[in-house]
Amino acid sequence: MFSSMGLFFNNLGYTASTTVDPVGRVGGIWLLWIPTQVSVSAFVANQQVIQATVKRKDYEDWVLAAVYASPNIRLRQTLWEDLEDTAYSMTKPWLIAGDFTEISEQNERRSFIQNLQHSRSRKFTDNIHS
Structure with a gap:
């Protein structure tokens, strides 16, 4: 399935990616981009988040955190602690988006x-x- 999805996105021009594979049928994160439009450099990639710096000519660099939080409350708490640690040192604009498994x-x-x-x-x- 993932190879056919990769081909689908490649045909749309999203030829660069950072991925975290699912464990069985749970989780998995894909961060896709068009390399002629932006440069993306991941600096964290784990089962709950991919964090990456996004660069585009004539624009300020910013950071994206693509989240797919664990349904396990303890693991999810670890995610929040990691994000909070990152926030203390963050100097660039930062967008955190995704599925937080919470309301x-x-x-x-x-x-x-x-x-x-x-x-x-x-x-x-x-x-x-x-």
């Missing part, structure tokens, strides 16, 4: 365990603000 407000999900969800959504919002 920021109660109305995004229905659950019978409201207090647990409220606590988790508050923690997620606190992490975003941090």
